[in-house]
Amino acid sequence: MNVPRLVDHDQRRAELGEAAIRVILREGLAGVTVRGVAAEAGWSTGSLRHYFGNQYELQAYVVQATTDTLRRRVLPRVQRPRTADSAVEGVATIVEEMLPLDAGRREEYALWAAVVEWERQHPPEGGSASWNDQRALHRQCVAALRGHETAREPGQAALPHPDAEVELWAALLHTFVDGLASQLMNTPGQVSAADAAQLLRSLLRAVPPAGSSPSAGSSPVGP
Amino acid sequence: MNVPRLVDHDQRRAELGEAAIRVILREGLAGVTVRGVAAEAGWSTGSLRHYFGNQYELQAYVVQATTDTLRRRVLPRVQRPRTADSAVEGVATIVEEMLPLDAGRREEYALWAAVVEWERQHPPEGGSASWNDQRALHRQCVAALRGHETAREPGQAALPHPDAEVELWAALLHTFVDGLASQLMNTPGQVSAADAAQLLRSLLRAVPPAGSSPSAGSSPVGP
DNA sequence: GCCGTGCTAACACGCCCGTGTCAGTTAAAA
DNA sequence: TTTTAACTGACACGGGCGTGTTAGCACGGC
Numbered sequence: 001m002n003v004p005r006l007v008d009h010d011q012r013r014a015e016l017g018e019a020a021i022r023v024i025l026r027e028g029l030a031g032v033t034v035r036g037v038a039a040e041a042g043w044s045t046g047s048l049r050h051y052f053g054n055q056y057e058l059q060a061y062v063v064q065a066t067t068d069t070l071r072r073r074v075l076p077r078v079q080r081p082r083t084a085d086s087a088v089e090g091v092a093t094i095v096e097e098m099l100p101l102d103a104g105r106r107e108e109y110a111l112w113a114a115v116v117e118w119e120r121q122h123p124p125e126g127g128s129a130s131w132n133d134q135r136a137l138h139r140q141c142v143a144a145l146r147g148h149e150t151a152r153e154p155g156q157a158a159l160p161h162p163d164a165e166v167e168l169w170a171a172l173l174h175t176f177v178d179g180l181a182s183q184l185m186n187t188p189g190q191v192s193a194a195d196a197a198q199l200l201r202s203l204l205r206a207v208p209p210a211g212s213s214p215s216a217g218s219s220p221v222g223p
Numbered sequence: 224m225n226v227p228r229l230v231d232h233d234q235r236r237a238e239l240g241e242a243a244i245r246v247i248l249r250e251g252l253a254g255v256t257v258r259g260v261a262a263e264a265g266w267s268t269g270s271l272r273h274y275f276g277n278q279y280e281l282q283a284y285v286v287q288a289t290t291d292t293l294r295r296r297v298l299p300r301v302q303r304p305r306t307a308d309s310a311v312e313g314v315a316t317i318v319e320e321m322l323p324l325d326a327g328r329r330e331e332y333a334l335w336a337a338v339v340e341w342e343r344q345h346p347p348e349g350g351s352a353s354w355n356d357q358r359a360l361h362r363q364c365v366a367a368l369r370g371h372e373t374a375r376e377p378g379q380a381a382l383p384h385p386d387a388e389v390e391l392w393a394a395l396l397h398t399f400v401d402g403l404a405s406q407l408m409n410t411p412g413q414v415s416a417a418d419a420a421q422l423l424r425s426l427l428r429a430v431p432p433a434g435s436s437p438s439a440g441s442s443p444v445g446p
Numbered sequence: 447g448c449c450g451t452g453c454t455a456a457c458a459c460g461c462c463c464g465t466g467t468c469a470g471t472t473a474a475a476a
Numbered sequence: 477t478t479t480t481a482a483c484t485g486a487c488a489c490g491g492g493c494g495t496g497t498t499a500g501c502a503c504g505g506c
Contacts, residue, residue, distance in 0.1 A: 007483075035463070043485090044485045044486075045485085046487095047485070049465080172425060175403050176395070179399055187339075199395060203395050207429050207430070266455090273452090
Protein backbone atom coordinates (compact mmCIF):
# COMPACT_ATOMS: atom_id res chain seq x y z
CA MET A 1 0.00 0.00 0.00
CA ASN A 2 1.48 3.31 -1.04
CA VAL A 3 1.73 6.02 1.55
CA PRO A 4 2.20 9.40 -0.09
CA ARG A 5 3.66 12.37 1.68
CA LEU A 6 1.97 12.88 4.93
CA VAL A 7 1.84 16.13 6.84
CA ASP A 8 1.41 16.38 10.55
CA HIS A 9 -2.23 17.34 10.82
CA ASP A 10 -1.94 18.36 14.42
CA GLN A 11 0.97 20.65 13.71
CA ARG A 12 -0.83 22.23 10.76
CA ARG A 13 -3.90 22.77 12.86
CA ALA A 14 -1.78 24.35 15.57
CA GLU A 15 -0.28 26.68 12.98
CA LEU A 16 -3.79 27.56 11.88
CA GLY A 17 -4.72 28.16 15.48
CA GLU A 18 -1.95 30.72 15.95
CA ALA A 19 -3.01 32.55 12.82
CA ALA A 20 -6.61 32.50 14.00
CA ILE A 21 -5.60 33.95 17.36
CA ARG A 22 -3.96 36.85 15.55
CA VAL A 23 -7.19 37.32 13.61
CA ILE A 24 -9.25 37.29 16.80
CA LEU A 25 -7.05 39.95 18.36
CA ARG A 26 -7.35 42.08 15.24
CA GLU A 27 -11.00 41.63 14.27
CA GLY A 28 -12.70 39.64 16.99
CA LEU A 29 -14.25 36.21 16.82
CA ALA A 30 -16.53 37.26 13.98
CA GLY A 31 -13.41 37.86 11.89
CA VAL A 32 -12.46 34.19 12.11
CA THR A 33 -13.63 33.27 8.61
CA VAL A 34 -12.32 30.52 6.41
CA ARG A 35 -10.91 33.00 3.95
CA GLY A 36 -9.55 35.33 6.61
CA VAL A 37 -7.68 32.72 8.60
CA ALA A 38 -6.32 31.11 5.45
CA ALA A 39 -5.01 34.46 4.26
CA GLU A 40 -3.51 35.20 7.67
CA ALA A 41 -1.70 31.85 7.58
CA GLY A 42 -0.70 32.31 3.95
CA TRP A 43 -2.73 29.36 2.69
CA SER A 44 -5.55 28.91 0.27
CA THR A 45 -9.06 28.25 1.44
CA GLY A 46 -8.99 24.84 -0.20
CA SER A 47 -5.99 23.77 1.85
CA LEU A 48 -7.54 25.02 5.03
CA ARG A 49 -10.78 23.24 4.32
CA HIS A 50 -8.82 20.04 3.94
CA TYR A 51 -8.16 20.23 7.67
CA PHE A 52 -11.43 21.81 8.75
CA GLY A 53 -14.50 20.80 6.79
CA ASN A 54 -16.62 23.52 8.30
CA GLN A 55 -16.32 27.03 9.58
CA TYR A 56 -17.83 25.56 12.72
CA GLU A 57 -15.04 23.01 13.02
CA LEU A 58 -12.49 25.75 12.46
CA GLN A 59 -13.93 28.03 15.08
CA ALA A 60 -14.46 25.20 17.55
CA TYR A 61 -10.84 24.19 17.20
CA VAL A 62 -9.65 27.78 17.49
CA VAL A 63 -11.67 28.27 20.66
CA GLN A 64 -10.17 25.14 22.15
CA ALA A 65 -6.67 26.17 21.13
CA THR A 66 -7.21 29.62 22.61
CA THR A 67 -8.37 28.07 25.84
CA ASP A 68 -5.23 25.96 26.07
CA THR A 69 -3.03 28.93 25.20
CA LEU A 70 -4.63 31.01 27.91
CA ARG A 71 -4.24 28.29 30.47
CA ARG A 72 -0.58 27.89 29.64
CA ARG A 73 0.02 31.63 29.87
CA VAL A 74 -2.06 32.63 32.86
CA LEU A 75 -1.96 29.69 35.25
CA PRO A 76 1.80 29.76 35.88
CA ARG A 77 1.62 33.44 36.72
CA VAL A 78 -1.28 32.86 39.08
CA GLN A 79 0.35 29.92 40.79
CA ARG A 80 3.88 31.21 41.04
CA PRO A 81 5.10 31.51 44.63
CA ARG A 82 4.87 34.93 46.19
CA THR A 83 6.41 36.74 49.10
CA ALA A 84 3.71 39.25 49.91
CA ASP A 85 3.90 41.91 52.57
CA SER A 86 0.30 41.29 53.59
CA ALA A 87 -2.55 38.97 52.80
CA VAL A 88 -4.28 41.76 50.90
CA GLU A 89 -1.21 42.36 48.77
CA GLY A 90 -0.72 38.65 48.17
CA VAL A 91 -4.24 38.09 46.93
CA ALA A 92 -4.15 41.32 44.96
CA THR A 93 -1.06 40.30 43.03
CA ILE A 94 -2.67 36.97 42.24
CA VAL A 95 -5.88 38.52 41.01
CA GLU A 96 -4.06 41.17 39.03
CA GLU A 97 -2.53 38.46 36.87
CA MET A 98 -5.98 37.95 35.39
CA LEU A 99 -6.99 41.58 35.03
CA PRO A 100 -6.47 43.47 31.75
CA LEU A 101 -4.07 45.95 33.32
CA ASP A 102 -1.56 46.18 30.49
CA ALA A 103 -1.40 45.42 26.79
CA GLY A 104 -0.48 41.78 27.28
CA ARG A 105 -3.20 41.03 29.75
CA ARG A 106 -5.68 43.03 27.65
CA GLU A 107 -4.88 40.61 24.82
CA GLU A 108 -5.45 37.66 27.10
CA TYR A 109 -8.74 39.07 28.28
CA ALA A 110 -9.85 39.78 24.72
CA LEU A 111 -9.12 36.17 23.83
CA TRP A 112 -10.98 34.97 26.89
CA ALA A 113 -13.93 37.17 26.01
CA ALA A 114 -13.97 35.65 22.53
CA VAL A 115 -14.10 32.18 24.06
CA VAL A 116 -16.96 33.23 26.34
CA GLU A 117 -18.80 34.72 23.37
CA TRP A 118 -18.39 31.47 21.44
CA GLU A 119 -19.67 29.38 24.32
CA ARG A 120 -22.60 31.71 24.79
CA GLN A 121 -23.56 31.33 21.13
CA HIS A 122 -22.96 27.57 21.13
CA PRO A 123 -24.15 26.18 24.45
CA PRO A 124 -22.17 23.06 25.38
CA GLU A 125 -25.39 20.99 25.58
CA GLY A 126 -23.66 17.65 26.11
CA GLY A 127 -21.81 18.38 29.32
CA SER A 128 -21.01 21.55 31.19
CA ALA A 129 -17.34 20.62 31.00
CA SER A 130 -16.15 23.28 28.62
CA TRP A 131 -16.95 26.58 30.23
CA ASN A 132 -16.59 25.06 33.63
CA ASP A 133 -13.06 24.72 32.42
CA GLN A 134 -13.01 28.39 31.54
CA ARG A 135 -14.42 29.41 34.85
CA ALA A 136 -11.72 27.32 36.44
CA LEU A 137 -9.32 30.14 35.70
CA HIS A 138 -11.13 32.39 38.11
CA ARG A 139 -12.14 29.50 40.27
CA GLN A 140 -8.61 28.28 40.76
CA CYS A 141 -7.61 31.79 41.58
CA VAL A 142 -10.08 32.14 44.38
CA ALA A 143 -8.92 28.75 45.60
CA ALA A 144 -5.43 30.15 45.77
CA LEU A 145 -6.98 33.11 47.50
CA ARG A 146 -8.44 30.79 50.05
CA GLY A 147 -5.00 29.35 50.71
CA HIS A 148 -3.58 32.82 51.15
CA GLU A 149 -6.42 33.91 53.36
CA THR A 150 -6.24 31.05 55.77
CA ALA A 151 -2.51 30.35 55.73
CA ARG A 152 -0.69 33.65 55.41
CA GLU A 153 -2.73 35.96 57.54
CA PRO A 154 -0.14 36.84 60.13
CA GLY A 155 -2.19 38.27 62.95
CA GLN A 156 -5.17 35.98 62.89
CA ALA A 157 -3.84 32.79 61.41
CA ALA A 158 -5.84 30.71 63.83
CA LEU A 159 -9.09 32.62 63.47
CA PRO A 160 -12.08 30.50 62.57
CA HIS A 161 -12.67 30.88 58.84
CA PRO A 162 -15.58 28.58 58.14
CA ASP A 163 -15.54 27.21 54.65
CA ALA A 164 -18.91 28.77 53.86
CA GLU A 165 -17.60 32.22 54.71
CA VAL A 166 -14.46 31.87 52.63
CA GLU A 167 -16.60 30.51 49.84
CA LEU A 168 -18.75 33.60 50.03
CA TRP A 169 -15.79 35.95 50.05
CA ALA A 170 -14.35 34.11 47.08
CA ALA A 171 -17.63 34.51 45.22
CA LEU A 172 -17.71 38.21 46.04
CA LEU A 173 -14.14 38.68 44.88
CA HIS A 174 -14.80 36.64 41.76
CA THR A 175 -17.73 38.86 40.84
CA PHE A 176 -15.82 42.02 41.66
CA VAL A 177 -12.93 40.93 39.46
CA ASP A 178 -15.36 40.30 36.61
CA GLY A 179 -16.71 43.80 37.03
CA LEU A 180 -13.27 45.35 37.18
CA ALA A 181 -12.24 43.53 34.02
CA SER A 182 -15.42 44.57 32.29
CA GLN A 183 -14.83 48.20 33.15
CA LEU A 184 -11.18 48.08 32.11
CA MET A 185 -12.12 46.61 28.74
CA ASN A 186 -15.32 48.48 27.94
CA THR A 187 -14.62 51.92 29.33
CA PRO A 188 -10.87 52.47 29.34
CA GLY A 189 -10.07 55.99 30.38
CA GLN A 190 -12.98 55.87 32.80
CA VAL A 191 -11.02 53.63 35.14
CA SER A 192 -7.26 53.36 34.76
CA ALA A 193 -5.05 50.46 35.72
CA ALA A 194 -3.96 52.33 38.83
CA ASP A 195 -7.58 52.99 39.75
CA ALA A 196 -8.36 49.31 39.32
CA ALA A 197 -5.45 48.28 41.52
CA GLN A 198 -6.58 50.66 44.24
CA LEU A 199 -10.20 49.58 43.99
CA LEU A 200 -9.18 45.93 44.19
CA ARG A 201 -7.17 46.52 47.34
CA SER A 202 -9.97 48.56 48.86
CA LEU A 203 -12.35 45.70 48.32
CA LEU A 204 -9.90 43.16 49.71
CA ARG A 205 -9.51 45.29 52.82
CA ALA A 206 -13.25 45.71 53.21
CA VAL A 207 -14.65 42.33 52.36
CA PRO A 208 -13.30 40.13 55.13
CA PRO A 209 -14.03 42.59 57.91
CA ALA A 210 -11.69 40.97 60.40
CA GLY A 211 -14.25 40.06 63.04
CA SER A 212 -17.88 40.24 61.98
CA SER A 213 -18.96 37.78 59.33
CA PRO A 214 -21.09 39.00 56.43
CA SER A 215 -23.62 36.37 57.48
CA ALA A 216 -23.37 33.85 54.72
CA GLY A 217 -26.60 32.56 53.30
CA SER A 218 -26.72 28.81 52.75
CA SER A 219 -24.44 28.26 49.74
CA PRO A 220 -24.90 31.66 48.12
CA VAL A 221 -23.37 30.51 44.86
CA GLY A 222 -23.41 27.25 42.99
CA PRO A 223 -20.53 24.77 42.92
CA MET B 224 -44.53 76.65 -4.72
CA ASN B 225 -45.99 73.16 -4.54
CA VAL B 226 -45.69 71.26 -1.28
CA PRO B 227 -46.29 67.54 -1.86
CA ARG B 228 -47.25 65.17 0.85
CA LEU B 229 -44.87 65.40 3.72
CA VAL B 230 -44.21 62.67 6.27
CA ASP B 231 -43.04 63.27 9.76
CA HIS B 232 -39.39 62.36 9.51
CA ASP B 233 -38.93 62.17 13.24
CA GLN B 234 -41.83 59.81 13.63
CA ARG B 235 -40.59 57.58 10.82
CA ARG B 236 -37.16 57.51 12.34
CA ALA B 237 -38.68 56.60 15.70
CA GLU B 238 -40.57 53.77 14.00
CA LEU B 239 -37.32 52.60 12.47
CA GLY B 240 -35.70 52.81 15.87
CA GLU B 241 -38.26 50.47 17.39
CA ALA B 242 -37.75 47.97 14.59
CA ALA B 243 -34.00 48.23 15.03
CA ILE B 244 -34.32 47.56 18.75
CA ARG B 245 -36.19 44.38 17.95
CA VAL B 246 -33.39 43.44 15.59
CA ILE B 247 -30.74 44.13 18.23
CA LEU B 248 -32.54 41.91 20.72
CA ARG B 249 -32.79 39.14 18.14
CA GLU B 250 -29.41 39.31 16.41
CA GLY B 251 -27.26 41.81 18.25
CA LEU B 252 -25.86 45.10 17.06
CA ALA B 253 -24.14 43.42 14.13
CA GLY B 254 -27.58 42.47 12.84
CA VAL B 255 -28.57 46.10 12.44
CA THR B 256 -28.09 46.21 8.69
CA VAL B 257 -29.87 48.43 6.22
CA ARG B 258 -31.66 45.48 4.71
CA GLY B 259 -32.41 43.81 8.01
CA VAL B 260 -33.95 46.84 9.70
CA ALA B 261 -35.93 47.71 6.61
CA ALA B 262 -37.35 44.21 6.45
CA GLU B 263 -38.15 44.27 10.18
CA ALA B 264 -40.05 47.53 9.70
CA GLY B 265 -41.72 46.27 6.53
CA TRP B 266 -40.06 48.85 4.30
CA SER B 267 -37.74 48.70 1.37
CA THR B 268 -34.10 49.56 1.67
CA GLY B 269 -34.58 52.50 -0.65
CA SER B 270 -37.17 54.04 1.65
CA LEU B 271 -34.98 53.53 4.67
CA ARG B 272 -32.02 55.06 2.97
CA HIS B 273 -34.12 58.11 2.26
CA TYR B 274 -34.04 58.77 6.00
CA PHE B 275 -30.57 57.44 6.75
CA GLY B 276 -27.98 57.96 4.05
CA ASN B 277 -25.51 55.62 5.70
CA GLN B 278 -25.45 52.49 7.74
CA TYR B 279 -23.40 54.58 10.13
CA GLU B 280 -26.17 57.16 10.41
CA LEU B 281 -28.71 54.41 10.96
CA GLN B 282 -26.71 52.73 13.69
CA ALA B 283 -25.81 56.02 15.34
CA TYR B 284 -29.47 56.97 15.48
CA VAL B 285 -30.47 53.56 16.76
CA VAL B 286 -27.87 53.75 19.51
CA GLN B 287 -29.14 57.15 20.55
CA ALA B 288 -32.75 55.99 20.45
CA THR B 289 -31.85 52.93 22.50
CA THR B 290 -30.13 55.13 25.04
CA ASP B 291 -33.23 57.28 25.41
CA THR B 292 -35.48 54.25 25.63
CA LEU B 293 -33.34 52.76 28.38
CA ARG B 294 -33.30 56.00 30.32
CA ARG B 295 -37.06 56.26 30.13
CA ARG B 296 -37.53 52.68 31.25
CA VAL B 297 -34.89 52.31 33.95
CA LEU B 298 -34.60 55.70 35.62
CA PRO B 299 -38.19 55.84 36.94
CA ARG B 300 -37.77 52.42 38.49
CA VAL B 301 -34.48 53.44 40.08
CA GLN B 302 -35.82 56.69 41.39
CA ARG B 303 -39.22 55.55 42.58
CA PRO B 304 -39.73 56.09 46.32
CA ARG B 305 -39.14 53.09 48.53
CA THR B 306 -40.04 51.96 51.99
CA ALA B 307 -37.19 49.63 52.81
CA ASP B 308 -36.80 47.60 55.94
CA SER B 309 -33.10 48.35 56.10
CA ALA B 310 -30.49 50.37 54.30
CA VAL B 311 -29.09 47.22 52.74
CA GLU B 312 -32.50 46.24 51.41
CA GLY B 313 -33.16 49.76 50.16
CA VAL B 314 -29.96 49.96 48.16
CA ALA B 315 -30.36 46.37 46.99
CA THR B 316 -33.79 47.02 45.51
CA ILE B 317 -32.42 50.06 43.72
CA VAL B 318 -29.46 48.24 42.27
CA GLU B 319 -31.57 45.25 41.29
CA GLU B 320 -33.55 47.48 38.94
CA MET B 321 -30.45 47.58 36.76
CA LEU B 322 -29.45 43.93 36.98
CA PRO B 323 -30.55 41.39 34.35
CA LEU B 324 -32.55 39.36 36.86
CA ASP B 325 -35.55 38.57 34.67
CA ALA B 326 -36.42 38.53 30.98
CA GLY B 327 -37.32 42.22 30.85
CA ARG B 328 -34.18 43.40 32.54
CA ARG B 329 -32.12 40.97 30.50
CA GLU B 330 -33.48 42.71 27.43
CA GLU B 331 -32.56 46.08 28.86
CA TYR B 332 -29.09 44.91 29.68
CA ALA B 333 -28.63 43.43 26.21
CA LEU B 334 -29.60 46.77 24.72
CA TRP B 335 -27.23 48.58 27.04
CA ALA B 336 -24.44 46.17 26.10
CA ALA B 337 -25.11 46.91 22.45
CA VAL B 338 -24.75 50.62 23.13
CA VAL B 339 -21.49 50.03 24.98
CA GLU B 340 -20.23 47.90 22.12
CA TRP B 341 -21.06 50.66 19.65
CA GLU B 342 -19.30 53.28 21.70
CA ARG B 343 -16.28 51.05 22.10
CA GLN B 344 -16.07 50.60 18.32
CA HIS B 345 -16.74 54.29 17.62
CA PRO B 346 -14.97 56.35 20.28
CA PRO B 347 -16.80 59.64 20.85
CA GLU B 348 -13.66 61.65 19.98
CA GLY B 349 -15.33 65.06 20.07
CA GLY B 350 -16.52 65.07 23.66
CA SER B 351 -16.84 62.40 26.29
CA ALA B 352 -20.51 63.32 26.61
CA SER B 353 -22.08 60.24 25.14
CA TRP B 354 -20.88 57.33 27.22
CA ASN B 355 -20.61 59.55 30.22
CA ASP B 356 -24.34 59.69 29.69
CA GLN B 357 -24.48 55.93 29.65
CA ARG B 358 -22.44 55.59 32.74
CA ALA B 359 -24.81 58.06 34.35
CA LEU B 360 -27.27 55.20 34.69
CA HIS B 361 -25.02 53.46 37.16
CA ARG B 362 -23.65 56.71 38.41
CA GLN B 363 -27.03 58.13 39.24
CA CYS B 364 -27.83 54.91 41.01
CA VAL B 365 -24.85 55.09 43.28
CA ALA B 366 -25.79 58.69 43.95
CA ALA B 367 -29.19 57.45 45.08
CA LEU B 368 -27.28 54.89 47.07
CA ARG B 369 -25.41 57.66 48.76
CA GLY B 370 -28.69 59.27 49.71
CA HIS B 371 -29.94 56.00 51.14
CA GLU B 372 -26.73 55.34 52.96
CA THR B 373 -26.55 58.65 54.74
CA ALA B 374 -30.22 59.39 55.22
CA ARG B 375 -32.05 56.15 55.89
CA GLU B 376 -29.64 54.27 58.10
CA PRO B 377 -31.77 53.99 61.22
CA GLY B 378 -29.23 53.07 63.85
CA GLN B 379 -26.31 55.21 62.85
CA ALA B 380 -27.88 58.06 60.97
CA ALA B 381 -25.49 60.56 62.51
CA LEU B 382 -22.30 58.59 61.91
CA PRO B 383 -19.60 60.49 60.04
CA HIS B 384 -19.68 59.35 56.40
CA PRO B 385 -16.97 61.38 54.72
CA ASP B 386 -17.65 61.97 51.07
CA ALA B 387 -14.45 60.21 50.04
CA GLU B 388 -15.51 57.06 51.82
CA VAL B 389 -18.98 57.02 50.35
CA GLU B 390 -17.45 57.71 46.97
CA LEU B 391 -15.23 54.68 47.41
CA TRP B 392 -18.09 52.45 48.47
CA ALA B 393 -20.08 53.65 45.50
CA ALA B 394 -17.21 52.79 43.18
CA LEU B 395 -16.89 49.35 44.74
CA LEU B 396 -20.61 48.74 44.42
CA HIS B 397 -20.61 50.04 40.86
CA THR B 398 -17.85 47.61 39.90
CA PHE B 399 -19.51 44.75 41.73
CA VAL B 400 -22.78 45.39 39.93
CA ASP B 401 -20.96 45.33 36.61
CA GLY B 402 -19.48 41.98 37.51
CA LEU B 403 -22.79 40.58 38.65
CA ALA B 404 -24.45 41.70 35.44
CA SER B 405 -21.64 40.26 33.37
CA GLN B 406 -21.98 36.90 35.08
CA LEU B 407 -25.76 36.88 34.77
CA MET B 408 -25.52 37.56 31.05
CA ASN B 409 -22.50 35.50 30.07
CA THR B 410 -22.84 32.44 32.27
CA PRO B 411 -26.51 31.99 33.12
CA GLY B 412 -27.00 28.79 35.03
CA GLN B 413 -23.70 29.36 36.76
CA VAL B 414 -25.22 32.12 38.89
CA SER B 415 -28.99 32.37 39.18
CA ALA B 416 -31.06 35.44 39.91
CA ALA B 417 -31.49 34.31 43.50
CA ASP B 418 -27.74 33.79 43.84
CA ALA B 419 -27.13 37.27 42.48
CA ALA B 420 -29.59 38.81 44.91
CA GLN B 421 -27.91 37.05 47.82
CA LEU B 422 -24.43 37.98 46.66
CA LEU B 423 -25.47 41.60 46.27
CA ARG B 424 -26.82 41.74 49.80
CA SER B 425 -23.75 40.02 51.15
CA LEU B 426 -21.56 42.65 49.56
CA LEU B 427 -23.76 45.47 50.82
CA ARG B 428 -23.51 44.07 54.34
CA ALA B 429 -19.75 43.66 54.06
CA VAL B 430 -18.61 46.75 52.26
CA PRO B 431 -19.44 49.49 54.70
CA PRO B 432 -18.18 47.64 57.76
CA ALA B 433 -20.05 49.79 60.24
CA GLY B 434 -17.09 51.28 62.06
CA SER B 435 -13.69 50.79 60.44
CA SER B 436 -13.13 52.60 57.18
CA PRO B 437 -11.60 50.73 54.25
CA SER B 438 -8.94 53.48 54.20
CA ALA B 439 -9.82 55.33 51.03
CA GLY B 440 -6.98 56.26 48.74
CA SER B 441 -7.11 59.79 47.38
CA SER B 442 -9.91 59.73 44.79
CA PRO B 443 -9.74 56.04 43.89
CA VAL B 444 -11.80 56.49 40.77
CA GLY B 445 -12.17 59.29 38.25
CA PRO B 446 -15.10 61.68 38.08
C1' DG C 447 -57.64 68.41 -13.71
C1' DC C 448 -52.70 69.27 -13.77
C1' DC C 449 -48.02 69.81 -12.00
C1' DG C 450 -44.00 69.08 -9.51
C1' DT C 451 -41.72 67.70 -5.56
C1' DG C 452 -41.05 64.48 -1.95
C1' DC C 453 -41.37 59.80 -1.34
C1' DT C 454 -41.17 54.75 -2.72
C1' DA C 455 -39.29 50.54 -4.36
C1' DA C 456 -36.99 47.90 -7.48
C1' DC C 457 -32.76 46.91 -9.64
C1' DA C 458 -27.60 46.73 -10.40
C1' DC C 459 -22.86 46.84 -8.97
C1' DG C 460 -19.07 45.25 -6.32
C1' DC C 461 -17.51 43.04 -2.28
C1' DC C 462 -16.98 39.26 1.13
C1' DC C 463 -18.75 35.17 2.85
C1' DG C 464 -19.32 29.60 3.13
C1' DT C 465 -19.09 25.79 0.49
C1' DG C 466 -18.52 22.39 -3.34
C1' DT C 467 -15.80 20.65 -7.11
C1' DC C 468 -11.86 19.11 -9.45
C1' DA C 469 -7.62 19.09 -12.15
C1' DG C 470 -2.92 19.38 -10.88
C1' DT C 471 1.10 18.44 -7.79
C1' DT C 472 3.90 16.01 -4.55
C1' DA C 473 6.46 12.47 -2.39
C1' DA C 474 6.60 7.97 -0.24
C1' DA C 475 6.14 3.21 -1.40
C1' DA C 476 6.70 -0.47 -4.83
C1' DT D 477 10.84 4.65 -12.44
C1' DT D 478 6.18 4.06 -11.77
C1' DT D 479 2.24 4.29 -8.95
C1' DT D 480 -0.99 6.24 -5.99
C1' DA D 481 -3.09 8.48 -2.38
C1' DA D 482 -2.78 12.71 0.11
C1' DC D 483 -2.47 17.29 -0.47
C1' DT D 484 -2.94 21.84 -2.97
C1' DG D 485 -5.07 25.72 -5.07
C1' DA D 486 -8.02 27.75 -8.23
C1' DC D 487 -12.61 28.32 -9.76
C1' DA D 488 -17.81 28.51 -9.43
C1' DC D 489 -22.16 28.94 -7.16
C1' DG D 490 -25.43 31.06 -4.16
C1' DG D 491 -26.29 34.43 -0.73
C1' DG D 492 -25.95 38.63 2.16
C1' DC D 493 -24.12 43.01 2.58
C1' DG D 494 -23.62 48.50 1.57
C1' DT D 495 -24.52 51.63 -1.74
C1' DG D 496 -25.90 54.16 -6.01
C1' DT D 497 -29.26 54.87 -9.58
C1' DT D 498 -33.66 55.48 -11.49
C1' DA D 499 -38.39 54.94 -12.90
C1' DG D 500 -42.77 55.30 -10.84
C1' DC D 501 -46.13 57.02 -7.40
C1' DA D 502 -48.78 60.05 -4.24
C1' DC D 503 -50.56 64.27 -3.07
C1' DG D 504 -50.67 69.46 -1.71
C1' DG D 505 -50.98 73.55 -4.30
C1' DC D 506 -52.43 75.81 -8.78
